[in-house]
Amino acid sequence: MTHARPQIRAEVAALPAYKPGKKPATSGRPVKLSSNENPFPPLDGVLAEATACLEGLNRYPDIAAVELRTALAESVGLGAGNVALGAGSVAVLYHLLSAVCEPGSEVVYAWRSFEAYPIAAGIAGARSVQVPLRPDATHDLDAMLAAVNEKTRVVIVCSPNNPTGTVADRREFELFLAALPRDVVCVLDEAYVEFVRGSDIPEPVHLLAQHENLVVLRTFSKAYGLAGLRVGYSLASEELTEAMAKTAIPFGVTQLAQTAALVSLGRTDDLRDRVDAIVEERDRVAAALRGLGLAVPDAQGNFVWLALGDAASDFAGTCELQGVAVRPFDGEGVRVTVGTVDENDRLIALAEQWAGAPVGATARS
Known part of the structure; x- marks a missing residue:
């Protein structure tokens, strides 16, 4: 048997x-x-406010994270309907790929880049298309654009790129985004953007107004020092944001994490x-x-x-x-x-x- x-x-x-x-x-x-x-x-004040949340551990967090999403939106001049949350920015990426990919579709990204990308694409049923970095460890955006075809659903640009630390040039990225088919989602992963100095990098909020297929990922794990609480977010069109909310795990961002992120956001x-x-x-x-x-x-x-x-x-x-x-x-x-x-x-x-x-x-x- x-x-x-x-x-x-x-x-x-x-x-x-x-x-x-x-x-x-x-x-x-x-x-x-x-x-x-x-x-x-x-940051100062975060531990005290977060600790106060412990008394409410018997309650579910705000599933919509209205206060934090509103504060994030106001900080960049967008509406709360343009902000999605997840347990780290990588979780938001998982939500996005689940919303737009299907078996047989493709996700294009540079390599070497963030190790979670091939895993996230595979879980969504998509095939990874890895485009080699240039010799100076920067994204070859022309080659990435050439890799896009009718099966492509998402292209990911990590800037600064993990693990090489290089950034996408603003003008090159704008030309790349303008040439990308409108039905292909472009993810600009800016997990480390707060550390960038002396570089002419993309201005994503300005670009969001022109490109409904752009999704910007950011996190509280790195610059804000909240890696242990897992709070990431995206800036995107209301349509894509709503789709990501549908594929997100309910109550995925704890009230403790929401509070710590909200306090951190005010400690500029x-x-x-x-x-x-x-x-x-x-x-x-x-x-x-x-x-x-x-x-x-x-x-x-x-x-x-x-x-x-x-x-x-x-x-x-x-x-x-x-x-x-x-x-x-x-x-x-x-x-x-x-x-x-x-x-x-x-x-x-x-x-x-x-x-x-x-x-x-x-x-x-």
Whole structure:
């Protein structure tokens, strides 16, 4: 007698599992620079307000998150009907793909980019079309446009791109969006946009008024330091926003998360100071690594990318032995999150050791 088994969809069985950033060894002074987390605690006042929510854990959260959605909309000059929420911006992406994709459709995105993209596309029943990045680790928007066909439902542009840290040029993106068929949704994933400095990047709110097929993704996980609460959101047309609400898991964003995000949204000065500190450290780390002869492209997130190729695993192994966890991508490179000053100094010292440079050669002046 044949033993019957539950049937798993072939598309799901073939999917890779999402791999979170590795935790450092617990001995010594462990440093985790593998998950693009904010090294600072939540902004002032957030913990107090969030803690007050604990007394209401027996109640469901506001399923429509009206207060938070309204505040987000007002902060960018849109209406609440243009804002959808999810448990992180990646959840909002899942909602979108579920709403617009169907078996046999295609999702186009750059590669290497965010590891969740192929998983999200596969779950929605769509086929991934991966377009290689340019040699400078930026999106090849012309090649991505050429990959669009009658099966394409969504194109994703990650800016700053995770894990390479590069951004999409404003003019190039506008031309790309104008040339994209109107029935193809363009997702501009801006999870790290608060960290961008000195670059002419797209102005999505302005573009939303002209392109009903544009969806902008943002999150409270990175700059705001709320990764543990999972609050992401989208800016889009009312039609697409309504569709995403229909495919979202009910009550997916807790009241605790909604409250923390709402309080964080009002702490603009504190946010700017913390982001500026991270950006200053990012630029210092990138300069130090380049000073060792390592290839580091333009870094505009809260991380830097070391284009080490086949040496990626070796570098990550060197770091791991010293209790520093980074994120290797075998055969391609290593992504290193910007941590505290001391944590970054340890990373730089390890890079010096690995590169064979005199210890202290790139020390902070």
